[in-house]
Amino acid sequence: MGNRFICMSKKDTKDSGSRSKRVNRSQRKLLAEEEFLHRQALSMALHQHQLSQRFDGSMSRRIGSTSSRRLTDPFANGKQVPEYLENIKTKKFILVHGEGFGAWCWYKTIALLEEAGLLPVTFDLKGSGIDLTDTNSVATLAEYSKPLIEYLENLEEGEKVILVGHSNGGACVSYALEHFSQKISKAIFICATMVSDGQRPFDVFAEELGSAEQFMQGSKFLIHGNGKDKPPTGFMFEKEQMKGLYFNQSPAKDVALAMVSMRPIPLGPIMEKLSLSPKNYGTSRRFFIQTLDDRALSPDVQEKLVRENPPEGVFKIKGSDHCPFFSKPQSLHKMLVEIAQIP
Numbered sequence: 001m002g003n004r005f006i007c008m009s010k011k012d013t014k015d016s017g018s019r020s021k022r023v024n025r026s027q028r029k030l031l032a033e034e035e036f037l038h039r040q041a042l043s044m045a046l047h048q049h050q051l052s053q054r055f056d057g058s059m060s061r062r063i064g065s066t067s068s069r070r071l072t073d074p075f076a077n078g079k080q081v082p083e084y085l086e087n088i089k090t091k092k093f094i095l096v097h098g099e100g101f102g103a104w105c106w107y108k109t110i111a112l113l114e115e116a117g118l119l120p121v122t123f124d125l126k127g128s129g130i131d132l133t134d135t136n137s138v139a140t141l142a143e144y145s146k147p148l149i150e151y152l153e154n155l156e157e158g159e160k161v162i163l164v165g166h167s168n169g170g171a172c173v174s175y176a177l178e179h180f181s182q183k184i185s186k187a188i189f190i191c192a193t194m195v196s197d198g199q200r201p202f203d204v205f206a207e208e209l210g211s212a213e214q215f216m217q218g219s220k221f222l223i224h225g226n227g228k229d230k231p232p233t234g235f236m237f238e239k240e241q242m243k244g245l246y247f248n249q250s251p252a253k254d255v256a257l258a259m260v261s262m263r264p265i266p267l268g269p270i271m272e273k274l275s276l277s278p279k280n281y282g283t284s285r286r287f288f289i290q291t292l293d294d295r296a297l298s299p300d301v302q303e304k305l306v307r308e309n310p311p312e313g314v315f316k317i318k319g320s321d322h323c324p325f326f327s328k329p330q331s332l333h334k335m336l337v338e339i340a341q342i343p
Contacts, residue, residue, distance in 0.1 A: 085117050087341045090160050090185040095122040096148060098167025098192070099265040100236065102129020104257070105166075108329040109336075116337060121161075123147045125172065127266055136225025136233040139268035141201075145172040152180045160185040162340060165192045167297070167322065168270055171201040177284045178276050187284055188339055189311070190332070191291040191302060191322055196309045197276040201269070204305065205297065223264055236264040245296040249319060250326035258326075286311035287339050289324070289332070296322040313339065 085091075093113055095106045103122040113120040126144050127135035138144050155161065163184050165173035170192025177187055193201040225233035237245065239259055247255045276282070288311045290302045306314055315335045320328040 088118070088337075090162050090340065091117075092119040092121060092159075092161045093336065093340075094148070094151065094161050094163050095120055096163065096165040096169035096172050097122070097125065097128065098165075098169045099270065100128075100242075100262045101166070101169075101258075102131075102261060102263070104129060104261050105323070106325055109325045109333060112329060112333040113336070116333070118337075118340070121151070123151065125169075128263055129261070134225070135264045135266050136223065138266035139233075141171060141175055141269040141272045141274070144266060144269040145175050148172055148176055149179070152176060152183050155183055159183070162186045162188065162336075164188045164190065164336065166190045166325070168193050168201050168265075170194050171269065171274065174274055174276060174281060177286075178274075178281045181280045181284050184284060186287060186339060186342075188287045188289065188336065190289045190324060191294055191297050192288075193270075194286065194288060194305050194309055194311065195274055195276075197281075198273050200271055200273050202271050204301065222267075232267055234264040234267050236262070246322045247326065248295055249293055249321040249328075250323055254323075254326040258323075287313045287315065289335055290314065290316045291320040291322060291324055292316055292318050293320055294322045313342070315339070 095103075095109060097103060097105050102124045106120070106122045110120045110122065124131040124147065126146055127133045127138040131147075142149070152161075160183055163173045163176060163186070165171075165187070167190075170189045173187050173189065173192070174195060177184055193204045195201060195204065221235040221237055222232040223234040223236065224230060242258075242262065243255060247258060250258075288302070288306055290299060290306075291297075292299050294302070315338075317324050317328050317331045317335070320331070324332040
């Protein structure tokens with residue numbers, strides 16, 4: 001009995017070793033696949049990013065142009081133009097990223113819009129993405145929004161665009177609506193800071209972060225770019241908190257892309273009160289897309305934004321976190337096209 005027991009024990013050990021090797025091989029394979037997907041996503045994001053930019057001088061000064069996004073007509077080979085394209089008067093979408101993000105975050109949306117025969121344009125706001133501006137030096141909303149403002153200033157006479165803003169990019173969209181309402185056909189706020197006159201973008205996130213005063217006094221996420229004895233210049237969440245707030249429904253490869261691409265958030269622009277007039281901002285066509293599994297900007301807060309500053313239309317994406325361009329790209333795309341078709 002003792003010998004048989006010993007033999008069985010050796011066999012079990014051998015089997016256990018084989019299983020362990022298989023598990024290790026499987027884990028290595030999964031890690032290799034994840035790394036490949038991450039590299040693929042990053043490569044695609046950078047490629048799309050480069051396509052959407054026209055560099056003027058240094059990398060830190062980036063101005064979009066009509067020619068920079070001229071696309072080959074996908075229907076020039078004789079295919080019938082989809083009916084929805086005939087219903088869309090304004091085909092150019094300006095995609096404005098949110099806090100900490102960059103043009104890279106729109107890579108799925110860019111591809112879907114292009115495939116649909118539409119014209120997406122995106123760029124880095126100041127101190128974001130691969131823009132070389134020091135985040136700590138970006139003190140005002142006007143400076144933060146400068147790439148967007150320069151793009152709108154350089155539009156051809158009579159040309160109009162659809163502005164799409166994500167998260168705090170909504171403040172940049174509101175700022176643009178106030179100053180260039182005649183050049184904007186529609187504005188789409190994606191779980192964004194669609195603020196009212198006299199409101200700060202930060203106020204929208206007060207439920208999650210506390211009051212601006214409390215945050216400025218004691219947040220562990222603050223960055224003091226000009227020295228500890230000077231007012232804070234920016235902030236950035238820790239990676240694990242960022243994952244929980246922004247990416248709770250996003251694919252792992254997109255979260256990996258975000259973790260190597262996110263940058264600190266300039267504090268000045270989100271602490272600035274917006275001045276929005278009934279004549280300009282008040283006459284603009286605004287639409288809001290709600291994300292119903294959002295932990296950064298809860299559905300209740302989004303409902304409050306819509307009640308206090310009613311848009312023309314409200315759309316909802318089920319199962320989306322704060323980044324529907326990652327978690328629900330097809331649903332987001334369908335809504336963008338649907339809004340574009342509204343007469």
